[in-house]
Amino acid sequence: MTTEPATSTVLSSTILSVETESVTPTTVFSSASAGEAESSFIASSETTTIAESTTKYEPLVYTTPAATPAETSTEETSTTTTSIERQPTNLIRNPGFEDLTFAPWEAVVVANRGWLSIRSDTSRPGSLQCGVFDSSVPPTGGLRRRLIQPIVWSVKQDIDPSTIITGKEYRFSIFQKITASGGCNAQRLGCGGGGTSVSSGEFGGPLNAWALGAISCTWNQAQLDAGPYVYVNIICNSVTFSLDDAVLIEREASQY
Incomplete structure (x- = not known):
């Protein structure tokens, strides 16, 4: 004999829990004619109780945090105007006679x-x-007059x-x-x-x-x-x- 496996079915939002009583097969052997074995199978009744359990699902609400506006950083760039004071210049050329010649002296x-x-x-x-x-x-010269x-x-x-x-x-x-x-x-x-x-x-x-x-x-x-x-x-x-x-x-x- 083949025993049917217990089945659990899920329907939409309803869960069926299945409780199954075990089935015990009993085999009785008696002697009949020689070489033949008569078997009598007595099967106990199988009682299956299906209890319906209703489970309510609360809708899952996913809360997405509101987008936070990116912080705007405003850096004030200070503009500094630096006035470069004109440095006085020596108007004498070759002032220390460091050139190869004394010119323009x-x-x-x-x-x-x-x-x-x-x-x-x-x-x-x-x-x-x-x-x-x-x-x-x-x-290189000569005296022209005294x-x-x-x-x-x-x-x-x-x-x-x-x-x-x-x-x-x-x-x-x-x-x-x-x-x-x-x-x-x-x-x-x-x-x-x-x-x-x-x-x-x-x-x-x-x-x-x-x-x-x-x-x-x-x-x-x-x-x-x-x-x-x-x-x-x-x-x-x-x-x-x-x-x-x-x-x-x-x-x-x-x-x-």
Whole structure:
């Protein structure tokens, strides 16, 4: 005999729980005719109780959290305007005679006398070179006439007029050292425009010692149009002097 397995059926929202009583088959053997076995099968009644159980399902409610608006971060970018103050510029070119030549400095030649050179053995401490003026006959020149009175020996440099502001005060300073002289009576430095002197002043020091000279210069438009320049003058029969570290700068920026 075959025993049917218990079945559980789920219908929609109803669950049927099945309780099944066990079925015990009983087999009785009796003797009948020889070689035959008669079997009598007695089956107990199978009682199946089906209890209906109703289960109510509560609807599942899924709550989706409300979308949180993304936080907006506003960073205030501060705009800082930095005004770069214009740095004063030295208007003298080759101020320390550090170039391979003394240009744009020039010597005023008198009767073929007076010449410039650059040297390193007589420069100021911390300076590599200086300019040296010698009132003697240049190595390649010859004496055209004899000078019998003191002469104004001069070294000058032309200034670019576009770098100068009309009516503004500038300060011209330079170091000078006289190493040889004869019949000298004045040392001056100054500034001018064309053939006109803008300002000048005396300065000087003992022989073989560096002396600082400084003077204020203010050009008008006519002087700038004529061509501004700075100069150092020495009135001597003969002289040799060195120049170094020249500065032409706005008055408020000068340390002298």
